[in-house]
Amino acid sequence: MKREDxxxxxxxxxxxxxxxxxxSSSRLLVLAKETGAISHEKFTDLPGHLCPGDCLVINDTKVLPARLIGEREGTGARVEVLLLKRHQDDVWETLVKPGKKARPGTKIHFGGDKLVGEVLDVVEEGNRLIKFIYQGIFEEVLDELGQMPLPPYITHTLQDKNRYQTVYAAHSGSAAAPTAGLHFTKELLQEIEEKGIQIARVTLHVGLGTFRPVKVEEITEHHMHSEFYQIEEQEARKINETKASGGRVICVGTTACRTVESAAQDGKVVPGSGQTEIFIYPGYQFKILDALITNFHLPESTLIMLVSALAGREQVLKAYEEAVAKEYRFFSFGDAMLIV
Incomplete structure (x- = not known):
């Protein structure tokens, strides 16, 4: 199967x-995966598509304000550092721009001396390991100095950082938001629960690797970067009880989908934590997920491939064609799609 497909x-x-x-005022395109039928609704109509006994799975990861702008010690040159993955002892794997002069031993100052980073090593794909020195609590320093790491197709700074967080974000660690969840308000979630639908929380810290373009022509040769996930025992129980009683498991976003599918074993979700590199594309047999709430994704991305695995490539592309014709809003801050 080719990328251009x-x-x-x-x-x-x-x-x-x-x-x-x-x-929650975004639009909602509903696609029936069995028939290809399409309807156009509002996101607030979502509870009407859910039934008592269903389980809604949400990813409660929290986006770090992981984009830091600093100055290189000695020259004062502007340096941008994007935090990718936390290691031990205040060491992070980072993406540095410009990276050529960020050699081991280079020091970068952020907010004067509030935060100082020293480049330790160059790792995979030119990323840098940086050790940070600061006073107090790292997350508080980061909240003061950092910016949200918005995708490159968003061209200006977000005024309110919280708009790139879900209302249920709890565990810090993501380099990008699980954007399907951005449509939910606390009131809408309460309405869903009151209807007899369980809400299960899982955590997958979204890495930028999820959004890296597929560069190989044959998609099976694409390698996903690993991401940390965790599912608590009581949350796994909610999902497993739903499956056992004939209810549907409806994942909010591709990250929640990848989490439950990574933890699947013999038709059940196994609680625990680990790293996942799961890549879902047409031909994949879903083990847990029955339906999906998602945004509209980039052409040739691993995300549109995942959606195509659920609803069929031709049906998905037809739905996207209709979404373009009806002028839906695309990508992170765009409208939503429900595949049932």
Missing amino acids: FNFELPERLIAQDPLEDR
Whole structure:
């Protein structure tokens, strides 16, 4: 299966640059995976598609304000550092721009001397290991100095950092938001629970590797970067009880989907934590997930491949074509899609 099989034409004007004022006021395209039937609704109509006994799985990861702008010691040159993965002893794997002069021993100052990073080593794909020195609590320093690591297709700084967080974000560690969850308000979640639908929380810390473009022509040769996930025992129980009683497991976003599918064993979710490199593309047999709430994804991305595995490539591309014709908003701050 070729990368170009997942391409589609997207006018630039449809790439959403800002979140809507009301999170849940986005549009919702509903795609029936068995028939290919499409309907156009509002996100607030979502509870009408859920039934008592279903289980909604949400990813409660929290995005770190992981983009830091600093100055190289000695020259004062501007340096941008993006935190990718936490290691031990305040060491992080990072992406540094410009990276050429960020050699081991280089020191970078952020906010004066509030945070100082020293480059320790160059690792995979030119990323840098940086050790940070600071006073106090790292997360508080980062919250003061850091910016949200918005995707490159969003061209300006977000005024309110919280709009790139879900209302249920709890565990810090992501380099990007699980964007399907951005549509939910606390009121909408309460309405869903009151209808008799369980909500299970899982955690997958989204790495930038999820959004890296597929560069190989044959998609089976693409390698996903590993991401940390965790599922508590009581949350796994909710999902497993739903499956056992004939209810549906509906994942909010591709990250929640990848989490439960990574933890699947003999038709059940096994609680625990680990690293996952799962790559889902057409031909994959879903073990846990029955339905998916997701945003509209980039052409030729691993995310549109995952969606195509669930609903079929031709049906997904047809739905995307209709979404373009109806001028849906695309990508992180865009509209939503429900595949049932």
